[in-house]
Each structure stands twice: as structure tokens, then as C-alpha cells.
Amino acid sequence: MAKKLLTEAGYPNGFEANFDTPNDRYVNDQQVAEAIAAQLAKVGIKLKVIATPKAVFFPKVDRFESPFMLAGWGTLSWQGTMNSFFRELKGTYGRNNRGRFSDPELEKKMDVSNTIMDDTKRRKVRDEIAEAIYGTYYVIPFISRRMCLVSPGGSRTANRGSMKGSLPRIEESELRWSRKKSVSI
Numbered sequence: 001m002a003k004k005l006l007t008e009a010g011y012p013n014g015f016e017a018n019f020d021t022p023n024d025r026y027v028n029d030q031q032v033a034e035a036i037a038a039q040l041a042k043v044g045i046k047l048k049v050i051a052t053p054k055a056v057f058f059p060k061v062d063r064f065e066s067p068f069m070l071a072g073w074g075t076l077s078w079q080g081t082m083n084s085f086f087r088e089l090k091g092t093y094g095r096n097n098r099g100r101f102s103d104p105e106l107e108k109k110m111d112v113s114n115t116i117m118d119d120t121k122r123r124k125v126r127d128e129i130a131e132a133i134y135g136t137y138y139v140i141p142f143i144s145r146r147m148c149l150v151s152p153g154g155s156r157t158a159n160r161g162s163m164k165g166s167l168p169r170i171e172e173s174e175l176r177w178s179r180k181k182s183v184s185i
Contacts, residue, residue, distance in 0.1 A: 002043040014044020020060060021070040023051035033070045061098045069098070078126055082110050086133055101138050 006014060021033035030051040037047040047068060052060070061069050073081065073096070086101050087093040087110070109129050116122040133139075 006044060011044070014046060016046040016048070017067045018050050019047035019068040019070070020050050020052070020057060020066040022054040022057040025054040025057070026070075026072050029070060036070070064098060064100065066098070071098075078130075079110075079114060082126075082129065082133075085139065086110075099138060101133075101136075103133075106132055 006012065019033060019037055021029050023030040026032070030049070033049045033051065037049050040047055057069075060066055061071065073085070083093050084096040085094075086103070087097060087107055088100075088102055089095065089097060106129055109125065113122055113125040113129060116125060134141075
């Protein structure tokens with residue numbers, strides 16, 4: 001499927017690009033980037049992993065000098081994520097839109113969703129927005145790391161309830177991201 005999509009996009013032989021990653025920001029960040037590059041190489045996307053300290057990495061991606069990057073994001077707010085990543089840079093909006101994603105119609109829908117008071121209706125509109133955005137594959141979430149809190153009575157995962165049994169290390173609580181649409185390599 002991936003090779004077919006590359007051909008349709010005009011890259012029948014794949015392509016080469018740099019893949020920037022910090023090497024001191026996330027758990028195993030460089031190793032994760034190398035694993036992603038190895039998987040994408042199987043379909044002809046040859047990525048040169050460029051691992052640098054976060055003090056070099058973040059200014060580089062903020063200058064829009066990175067065609068591919070490994071970056072993390074954490075917020076409990078749908079609104080915070082959408083306003084930061086998927087809006088043009090205007091005021092406080094778009095400050096993490098490092099790929100210059102732009103869709104004025106979706107931005108209008110985001111504004112409307114922020115005014116809907118009924119939870120069910122708001123969730124429906126926001127799901128439509130998320131489906132449209134993630135369907136572009138502008139951002140491909142690979143890993144979801146849950147925050148594990150350890151206490152004398154056991155561990156709890158933020159917003160997930162009690163975890164019985166062993167106490168996992170934070171990096172062992174990684175989950176693959178799944179959605180209706182997925183990328184097959």
C-alpha cells in the first residue's frame with residue numbers, strides 16, 4: 001500500500017530526506033527515529049537520521065529547516081493541540097505549526113467547535129476536524145506515552161485508573177497509535 005501511495009504521489013522510486021530528532025529530550029528518541037527510518041526504508045523512503053541535542057534541534061525546526069522530524073506533544077486539551085499545531089501563526093495560534101499546515105476552512109470549524117456547549121455535539125464536530133487533519137498525514141502519531149505516577153499504594157496512570165500488578169517504567173508504557181486510517185509499511 002505504501003509503495004502504491006508513493007507512486008501516486010510521483011515518487012515511484014521513493015525519495016531521500018533528512019530526519020531530525022533530538023537525542024536528549026525523549027526516552028530513546030534517537031533510537032526511535034532510527035527504527036522509524038529503518039521501517040520507511042523498506043518502501044523506498046531513505047531518511048538520514050540527524051540526532052542533535054535539543055538546544056540545536058528545536059531552534060532548527062522553529063526556523064522551518066527540517067523536512068521530517070521526531071517531536072513530542074503533550075496536552076490534556078484538544079483545543080490546545082489544534083490551536084498550536086494546525087493553525088497559521090497568528091498571535092498565540094500556530095506556535096508549533098512547524099510544517100506550515102494551513103486549512104482556513106478547518107480553522108473556521110475549530111472556531112465553531114469552541115463555541116458549542118453541548119458535549120456530544122462538540123465532540124462530533126471535533127472528531128470530524130481531527131479526521132480531516134490526521135487524514136492528510138501531515139502529522140503521524142507513532143507513540144502514545146502515558147504518564148505513570150508511582151505511590152506507596154501502587155501506580156496510577158493519569159486519566160486511566162488503577163494499574164494492578166507490577167509497576168511499569170514510563171518507557172514501557174508505550175502504546176501504538178491506532179485509528180480507522182493507518183499507515184501500512
